[in-house]
Amino acid sequence: MNEEPRIGVYICHCGVNIAGSVNIKEVVEYAKNLPNVIEARDYIFMCSAPGQEIIKEGIKKCNLNRVVVAACSPTMHEHTFRNVLAEAGINPYLLEMVNIREQCSWVHSDNKEAATTKAKLLIRMAVAKASLLEPLKEITFKVNKNVLVIGGGVAGLSAARDLAAKGFKVYLIERKPVIGGNTARLGRLAHAEIKGIDLVGELSRQVLSSPNIHIYVDTELANVDGSVGDFKIKLVKNPRYVNEKCNLCGECVKVCPVDVPNEYEFGVSSRKAIYLPFREAYPPIYVVDSENCTRCFECVKVCPMNAINLAEKTEEIELTVGAIIIAAGHEPYEPPIGEFGYGVSSRVITLFQLERMLDEAGPTKGELKLDGREPKNIVFITCVGSLNTTPNAYPYCSRMCCSSTIKNALMIREKYPEANIYILHRDIRTYSRGDEQLYLKAGESLIRFARYREAPNVIVNPDGSINVRFFEETIQEEVFLPADLVVLSVGMKPPKDIDKVRTIVKVGCGPEGFLREAHLKLRPVEAATDGVYLAGTVTGPKNVIESIESGSAAASKASTLLTKEEVRVEPLIAVVDEERCSGCSICIGVCPYGAIRLKTQEKARVAEVDPALCKGCGACAASCPTGAMQQFGFKDAQLKSQVLAALTK
């Protein structure tokens, strides 16, 4: 734009908000005499319809090509005034806003003179910058209507179900051989008379009945390119070694020589190297655990369906989607050996192991027996892995362990009315619906609650017996309990390798490693990266209800994007001056969004910014050693003119 700048300065009173401390008349007179300023006017509310009219009129009458609005914060009304410019027929990015409310009148309400002087100075700087503003073009992208859901737990399943119901095509990937996540391993759920596996079964039925959903198990994310509305996805499908011809006859298991602990039963029972994770598992196909398989080929020989192929290779899958939902869930906290006697005595187990034992369909058919005997004294310790209880524990509350502990204690009470049951807790947080009643019922059922502050001491005696010693906070006394069974109510931690997913999709995380929302309150299911949504426990501990809710919420948020034909992005992004760029690649490593790439042009390497990925953070422009990288709306020359205006009288 080579034309002479013709600038209009519009100064807002904001009622008395600004006019109360800034001498508006003086500022208007001052602005009129600044270089390139054609007109300067004030109005009581610049953002109101008549105020907007004043600006439009000025643009038309004085033939303005730049506008400075001195009013409130640009986060408040930059959009409003950009639209005014557009409606008056000039490029909306030829606007510069000056915040004389927050930065002048509000902070200097006790000093009218200082507030006025500062307002003048800020306007002088804005006018200097405005002279160098350039018209910019908004960036638009077509939106692809497919979605990728990462993680097949209850959150991922409910998100997939809802999106498919709206007509979008969903690709659901699960890295384990089965869908269902952690819920599938829970017995009766705390808040409902339904078992975890039945709930997962119901959700899976809904998902499987939709022709819009493609499920890939044994599959992980390998790479993501592109950006909101148009992500190019690469997946890796690991070999399962058994195909869908499998009829679940189980002949293979009979001949497999390998025995390893069954992770789906949390080590309560063992399994073979070829196995079905659990009875109701989807897909209902056996799987070979390649790590432990000895390649003896016995199973291959006996399989009547010829369904086993031990030579199967990993497979790469490529997809294009418009949105990504991450529902990678959590992992139960695994106490280190020795913490509360865990791993030292077989009488110390986790809540998850107890869940499996109490499940009638589980490895012990619901029998709670240790060394063939029913335990008489059962001690639960809650907050294991949470609330900084031990040096290894996380600082947060895992939100579901209290209710789950009480639920399990009540189940034990029902089955074994004679047992002495103690729940040692730091605090009881039964906040979810119906949980408080469970707590009261536990009290009535003579389950004894005791409060500790210092982590209880679990002493494993040489004869195998166990004592739990702790200081009870309510009665202020040291308590000593003999225990036949100690159950550790373990909390949640971020899922294994979540950092890998996080780096590929470019999502931030909190200090403990859970993924971080764009804004905890305003945008709770969106990631800061456009087009990426977060559901379930991957953002932090939740119970099943909350996980399913957030799955549906993420689906709903994603669909507001997917129903659009195009997305528009502010063009305040970085741009490379190819004449100056030396191809040093410093900017590439600095960009947090992977938006910069080197291309070879006339044999030389130059950087190139992908406008779809750039967020306009400016990191590259600050690091570029040659000045080749500039940011639209904040170019060095524009900023320099502002600084000079501030420093020269």
Add this chain to the structure above:
Amino acid sequence: MDKPKIAFYWCASCGGCEEATVDLAEKILDVVNLVDIVFWPVAMDYKVEDVEKLPDGSITASFINGGVRLSEHEEMVKLLRRKSKLVIAYGACSSWGGIPGLANLYSREEILRYVYHEAPTVENPQKIQPQLRIKAEEGITLELPEFLPRLLPLDLVVDVDYYVPGCPPTPEVTWKAIETLLSGNLPAKGSVLGALDKSLCYDCPLNETKPEKVLIKEIKRPHEVIADPTKCLLIQGLVCLGPVTRGGCGALCIKAAMPCTGCFGPLDEVIDYGGKAISYFASIVDYSDEQEIEKTLGKILDPMGIFYRYSLPASRLRGKITIAER
């Protein structure tokens, strides 16, 4: 037609720039054929009076190396400016102050005290120190030039038309600059002659060995490693200023496995070389933990000497400014 008249002069410099001119080798004869050298104190016996006698503006171009540190330098460059059509700041010291410019970190008094009295190698029982005027034995008064409060780059003392970068400029750069000047096709005032408009990485044979992301976890000082001469030095942890330094040197240091120290100065868009160098380098330290960052960058013991080695007097910082001076 008369041959163009050329003058060479040196101010606060090490003599390397003069050496570099001589390094033109047999090309110096071409230069002598093409121009008349009217003043060159290092090589030829001309006196100041000879210059004073020349009509104003009669010298086609004066090549001045070194920064302005003595009152004599100031007088001479003002004289040459008057007598010349073009004044060329030749070399890093003249352009931005150079290594002698690092002395701006100390006051004049501190420098004199250290150099004449405190340095461990000095033995000066009579406490002799330069004086502006001294009575010599025969009763004559001798005058010495004044040691100015600080070193200034040439363009803060006189108007400068062009710059030739380098510490010293290589013979290739010097020859290219002379060719440009003699071509009659003069570039815009203030241009840098003989070098590239891109940074050294552009010209560096090792640039393509960089990984996609240039991020470093550990800084190494040159004496701590035997650098692999086939891999970008920066990614080996050496503080290479190639990315921020004007190219055109032919990557001489890099080819000797030594990181670039920045003697070709900044590119046109860069306001403050050292500031840019620091912000580029700090950006690629691959830690987000504050303590780790501090530990890594703590390896840079002399940030001024590394990042402002050639440009302190021309930078925003300028050096140490005493309250009295302000």
